[in-house]
Amino acid sequence: MDIDAPPQSGGTMELLSFRLGADEYCLDIMSVREIRGWSRPTPLPHAAPHMRGVLNLRGTILPIVDLSIRLGMAGVSGDPRNVFIVVGHGGLLTGLLVDSVSDILTVPRSDLHPPPDIAHYADQTFIGALAVIGGRMIRLLNLAAVLPAPPAEAPPRPPS
Amino acid sequence: MTLTVLAIDDSPTMRNMFSLALAHEDIVLHLAEDGAAGLDLLRRITPDVVISDINMPDLDGFGFIEAVRRQERFRTLPILVLTTEPGPELRARARAAGATGWIVKPFDAQKMIRTLRLVAGSGG
Amino acid sequence: MPQDPLAEIRAGFFLECEELLETLRDGLAALAADTTDRTRIDTIFRAVHSIKGGAGAFGLDRLVGFAHRYEAALDLLRTGRAPLTEALLRLLDRASDALEDHVQAAQRGDPPPEERESILVELQRQLAPFMREDAAPKPQAASWELDFTPHGALYDNGHEPLYLLRALRELGARDVICAADVGGGLIAFDPARPALRWTLTLPAETAEADIREIFCFVEDLCTLTISRARAGPAPGETGPVPTVRVDLDRIERLMNLVGELVINQAMLVQSVTDSGAQPNSPVMTGLDSFTKLTREIQESVMMIRAQPVKPLFQRMSRVVRETAASTGKQVRLVALGEATEIDRTVIERLAEPLTHLIRNAVDHGIEPPEVRSGLGKPACGTITLTAQHQSGRLMIELRDDGAGIDRDKVLTIAVRRGLVPAGSPPPDSEIDALLFSPGFSTVTEISALSGRGVGLDAVRTAIHGLGGRIGIRSRPGEGTVFTVSLPLTLAVLDGMIVRVGEETLVIPLSAVIETAALSSQNVRAIGAGHTVLELRGGFLPLFDLGAELGFRAPRRHDDGGIILLTRHEDESRSALIVDAILEQRQVVIKGLHRGCGPIHGISAATILGDGRVALIVDPTDLLSRRHLSPHDMAMAG
Numbered sequence: 001m002d003i004d005a006p007p008q009s010g011g012t013m014e015l016l017s018f019r020l021g022a023d024e025y026c027l028d029i030m031s032v033r034e035i036r037g038w039s040r041p042t043p044l045p046h047a048a049p050h051m052r053g054v055l056n057l058r059g060t061i062l063p064i065v066d067l068s069i070r071l072g073m074a075g076v077s078g079d080p081r082n083v084f085i086v087v088g089h090g091g092l093l094t095g096l097l098v099d100s101v102s103d104i105l106t107v108p109r110s111d112l113h114p115p116p117d118i119a120h121y122a123d124q125t126f127i128g129a130l131a132v133i134g135g136r137m138i139r140l141l142n143l144a145a146v147l148p149a150p151p152a153e154a155p156p157r158p159p160s
Numbered sequence: 161m162t163l164t165v166l167a168i169d170d171s172p173t174m175r176n177m178f179s180l181a182l183a184h185e186d187i188v189l190h191l192a193e194d195g196a197a198g199l200d201l202l203r204r205i206t207p208d209v210v211i212s213d214i215n216m217p218d219l220d221g222f223g224f225i226e227a228v229r230r231q232e233r234f235r236t237l238p239i240l241v242l243t244t245e246p247g248p249e250l251r252a253r254a255r256a257a258g259a260t261g262w263i264v265k266p267f268d269a270q271k272m273i274r275t276l277r278l279v280a281g282s283g284g
Numbered sequence: 285m286p287q288d289p290l291a292e293i294r295a296g297f298f299l300e301c302e303e304l305l306e307t308l309r310d311g312l313a314a315l316a317a318d319t320t321d322r323t324r325i326d327t328i329f330r331a332v333h334s335i336k337g338g339a340g341a342f343g344l345d346r347l348v349g350f351a352h353r354y355e356a357a358l359d360l361l362r363t364g365r366a367p368l369t370e371a372l373l374r375l376l377d378r379a380s381d382a383l384e385d386h387v388q389a390a391q392r393g394d395p396p397p398e399e400r401e402s403i404l405v406e407l408q409r410q411l412a413p414f415m416r417e418d419a420a421p422k423p424q425a426a427s428w429e430l431d432f433t434p435h436g437a438l439y440d441n442g443h444e445p446l447y448l449l450r451a452l453r454e455l456g457a458r459d460v461i462c463a464a465d466v467g468g469g470l471i472a473f474d475p476a477r478p479a480l481r482w483t484l485t486l487p488a489e490t491a492e493a494d495i496r497e498i499f500c501f502v503e504d505l506c507t508l509t510i511s512r513a514r515a516g517p518a519p520g521e522t523g524p525v526p527t528v529r530v531d532l533d534r535i536e537r538l539m540n541l542v543g544e545l546v547i548n549q550a551m552l553v554q555s556v557t558d559s560g561a562q563p564n565s566p567v568m569t570g571l572d573s574f575t576k577l578t579r580e581i582q583e584s585v586m587m588i589r590a591q592p593v594k595p596l597f598q599r600m601s602r603v604v605r606e607t608a609a610s611t612g613k614q615v616r617l618v619a620l621g622e623a624t625e626i627d628r629t630v631i632e633r634l635a636e637p638l639t640h641l642i643r644n645a646v647d648h649g650i651e652p653p654e655v656r657s658g659l660g661k662p663a664c665g666t667i668t669l670t671a672q673h674q675s676g677r678l679m680i681e682l683r684d685d686g687a688g689i690d691r692d693k694v695l696t697i698a699v700r701r702g703l704v705p706a707g708s709p710p711p712d713s714e715i716d717a718l719l720f721s722p723g724f725s726t727v728t729e730i731s732a733l734s735g736r737g738v739g740l741d742a743v744r745t746a747i748h749g750l751g752g753r754i755g756i757r758s759r760p761g762e763g764t765v766f767t768v769s770l771p772l773t774l775a776v777l778d779g780m781i782v783r784v785g786e787e788t789l790v791i792p793l794s795a796v797i798e799t800a801a802l803s804s805q806n807v808r809a810i811g812a813g814h815t816v817l818e819l820r821g822g823f824l825p826l827f828d829l830g831a832e833l834g835f836r837a838p839r840r841h842d843d844g845g846i847i848l849l850t851r852h853e854d855e856s857r858s859a860l861i862v863d864a865i866l867e868q869r870q871v872v873i874k875g876l877h878r879g880c881g882p883i884h885g886i887s888a889a890t891i892l893g894d895g896r897v898a899l900i901v902d903p904t905d906l907l908s909r910r911h912l913s914p915h916d917m918a919m920a921g
Binding site: 040041042043044045046047051053054055056059060061063148 | 540543544547787832833834835874875876880881883884885886889891895896897898899
Binding site: 162164175176179180182183186188189190191193197201204205206229231232233235236237238239255258259260261262274275277278279280281 | 437439440441442443444446447448450451497498500501563564568569572677778780793794796797798799800801820865866867868
C-alpha cells in the first residue's frame with residue numbers, strides 16, 4: 001500500500017513512528033524495508049545539505065537523506081543511537097537518517113486527516129496526514145515529497 | 161593490462177627521463193627518490209615491474225633488490241637495474257642480488273617499453 | 285508453469301538459424317577470399333539446406349520457398365556446373381541478407397519482404413552450366429623451430445617462462461608443446477628442480493633477431509636452440525570448439541556473486557592485516573594466492589560474457605553493401621580479427637558508432653568508381669575493419685582507401701568557425717582531430733566538400749561513454765584510418781585508491797600518468813586561487829582534490845602529499861594533489877542511485893574492503909567545471 005494512494009475508508013493502517021528532535025513522525029510500514037544502525041555514510045561532494053552521502057547495502061549503493069534537515073530542522077547528529085530507515089519508493093531504495101525509532105502503531109484510517117492549509121509551515125507538503133491518537137500528534141510523512149526527485153536518467157558513466 | 165612501473169633513482173634528471181620515456185597510454189609510473197621510499201611504496205602497491213638505479217645514497221640498488229627479494233610476495237617480481245656499464249661483473253652482481261635484467265643508460269624509450277613488457281608479461 | 289513444447293522447439297530453431305546464417309556469411313566471406321574453395325560452397329549449401337528443413341517442420345512456407353531456390357542456385361555451384369564470378373558472389377551475399385530478412389519475418393510472423401525476390405530471379409539468370417578445376421595448393425617455406433629449457437636460476441631472478449611464451453605468441457608461435465622431465469620417476473622427482481621444457485614453431489618470415497631479443501636476459505639462464513625446420517605442410521585448420529548455451533540471467537547472477545566475492549576477499553585481507561599477521565606468514569601467503577585465484581575467477585567470468593566481435597562485423601558488412609548500393613559506389617569490406625572477444629554490453633553499444641563510421645567512410649571517403657579509375661585506383665574501394673586485443677584493451681581500426689581528409693577545407697571552416705586562430709595552421713594531426721569537435725557537426729557544407737565530420741562528435745561521445753578513446757589519421761589520396769580503443773568490460777576498473785581528508789577515493793588507473801612526491805618548489809600561484817605545477821620546463825594546472833570536492837581545506841605544499849599526473853579525454857594533462865596513495869587494484873563498479881543526481885567529478889562508486897563506499901573520480905569531468913581548462917593552461921604555459 002502506498003501513502004500516495006487515495007485514502008480508503010475503513011480498515012486500519014500500520015505506522016512506524018520515529019523521532020526527529022522533539023517531534024514524532026510516522027511512515028506507512030508497507031514502505032519500510034528495514035532499519036539499520038548508524039554507520040558513517042560516504043559523503044557526496046557538493047551535494048545538498050540533506051544528502052548525507054551513500055552507504056553499502058549488501059552490495060548496492062544506498063543514498064542517505066537526513067530527514068531532519070529535509071524537514072527544515074537541524075541535522076541529525078550522527079551518533080550510535082541514530083538509525084537509518086530503509087524505504088522503498090518508486091522502485092528505488094533510500095535510507096532516511098532519523099534520531100531514533102519509537103513504535104509501531106495501528107491507526108484506523110478514519111482517524112487520519114489531511115493537514116490544514118497553513119502557509120507558514122514550510123514542511124507542510126512533507127506531511128501527508130495528521131491524527132491525534134491518545135493525546136499524541138501523529139504526522140504521517142509524504143514519502144514522495146521527502147525523497148530526492150530522481151533526474152530523468154543518470155546511468156553510471158564508465159570512467160575514461 | 162595497464163603496466164604499473166616503480167622507478168627508483170636519486171637523480172631528478174633521471175626521474176624526468178623516466179617520465180618522458182614512460183608517458184605511455186597504458187603505463188602508470190610511480191617515482192621514488194631512494195630505496196627507502198621505494199620500499200615504502202611497495203608496502204602499498206604491487207607494481208608489475210621495478211627499475212632501480214644502482215648508485216644511490218644509503219640503500220644502494222643491490223641492497224634494495226635483496227631487501228625486496230627477501231619478501232615472499234616479491235619473489236617473482238621482475239626487477240631491472242639501471243646501469244651505464246652492463247659488463248660481466250655487473251651482470252654477475254645483479255644476478256646474485258636477484259635482478260631480472262638490466263637497462264642501459266642512456267636508454268631508448270621504445271626499447272625500454274618493449275623490455276618492460278617482456279619481463280612483466282604484458283603483451284609483446 | 286507448463287510451456288508449449290513446440291514454441292520452445294520453434295525458439296530453438298530460430299536460435300539455430302542465427303548460427304546457420306553466421307556459418308553462411310562466414311562461408312561467403314571465405315569464398316570471396318578464395319573462390320576455388322569448394323568445401324566452403326558445401327558448407328554454405330548445408331546451412332541453407334538446414335534452414336529450409338527446419339522451416340518446413342514449422343510450416344514456414346515462404347521461408348522454405350526462398351531457401352529452396354537459393355539452395356538450388358548453390359547446388360549448381362557446388363556440383364561445379366556453374367563458375368563462381370565476382371558478380372555472382374555479390375548476388376549470393378545479397379541473397380544471404382534476404383534470407384536473414386526472411387528468417388526474421390518468419391520469427392515475428394510478419395509477411396516476407398517482397399522486394400527481395402528480384403535477387404533470386406537475377407541469381408537464377410546468371411547461373412549457367414560450366415566446369416572449373418581446383419588450383420594446386422601453395423608450397424610452404426621453412427619455419428623456425430625453438431627448443432627452450434629454463435634453468436632454476438631463471439625462476440630465481442624473477443623471470444616467468446609464460447611471459448616469454450606470450451611474447452613468442454606475439455611473433456606467431458604455434459604448436460607449443462611443454463614436456464616435463466620426470467626422469468627418475470615420480471618417487472625420485474624433486475619439485476624444486478625445474479623440469480619443464482618447451483618446443484614450438486615460429487613462422488618462416490620471423491626475423492631471428494626478434495626471437496633472440498625475447499631471450500636477451502635469460503640466454504645464460506636456460507638451454508635454448510633456434511633452428512630452421514624442414515619444409516612441411518601448414519597445420520590444418522582446427523575444428524569448431526564445442527559450446528553450450530547459457531541463460532544470460534545466470535551469467536549476470538554469477539557476475540554479481542563474483543563481484544561480491546572480490547569485495548569479501550578484500551575485506552578478509554584487510555581484517556587479517558589489521559589483526560597483525562606478518563607479511564610472510566603462512567596465512568598471508570595463503571591469502572595472496574586466494575587473491576590471485578579470485579582475480580582469475582573474475583577474469584574467467586568476464587570471459588563468459590565476452591563474445592566475439594564477429595556478429596557485429598557481419599552487420600557492418602551489410603551496412604557497407606547497403607550504403608554502397610545507395611551511393612552508387614563499389615566497396616568491399618575486409619574484416620580481420622573477428623574472433624576477438626569483448627563484453628557483450630560493449631558490443632551492443634558499439635554497433636551505432638561503428639555504423640556511423642562505416643557510412644561516413646563509404647559516403648564521403650571512398651570515391652565514385654570513375655574517379656577512382658581516373659586516379660589509377662581499383663574501381664572497387666576497400667574498407668578494412670580490424671579488431672585485436674592490445675594491452676588489456678580492444679583496439680578496433682577502420683581503414684578506407686578513399687580520398688583522405690581535405691585539410692585545407694577543414695582548416696578554412698575551422699578558422700571561419702573560430703575553432704582555430706587564423707594565420708597559424710596547427711599540425712595535420714590537430715586539423716584531423718578538429719573533425720571530432722562539436723562545432724563541425726552542424727556544418728553541412730563540409731559533407732558536400734570533402735566529406736568527413738558529419739556527426740563525428742556524436743561518435744566520439746558514444747565511444748567516450750564506453751570508456752573508450754577514438755583517434756583519426758589520414759593521408760591525402762590514400763585514405764583515412766579511425767582507431768578506437770575500448771576497455772574489455774564495463775563491470776570492473778583498475779583503480780588507484782587514494783586518501784584525501786577522511787575520504788577514500790578511486791582514480792581510474794587509465795587516467796593516471798605518474799605519481800611523485802609533492803614539492804613546494806614546483807608549485808606556482810597564478811592568482812585567483814589558481815596554482816600550476818612546474819614540470820620539466822612546462823606548466824600544468826594543479827588542483828587539490830580534497831578541496832575541489834569540498835572534503836577538506838587546501839593542504840600546504842610543503843608537508844608531504846602526493847602529486848598525481850592525470851590525462852584527460854582531450855589528451856591534455858593536469859596534476860591532482862592527494863594526501864596518500866593507499867593501494868592500486870581492481871574495483872567493481874557500482875552505479876550511483878538515480879536519487880543521488882549527477883555529481884560533478886564523480887562517475888560511479890565501489891565498495892571497499894572494509895565494506896564502505898568509495899567514490900570513483902572522473903578527472904576530466906571534475907576539471908571541466910573549472911573556468912580554467914587544462915587546455916587554456918597549456919597555452920599559458
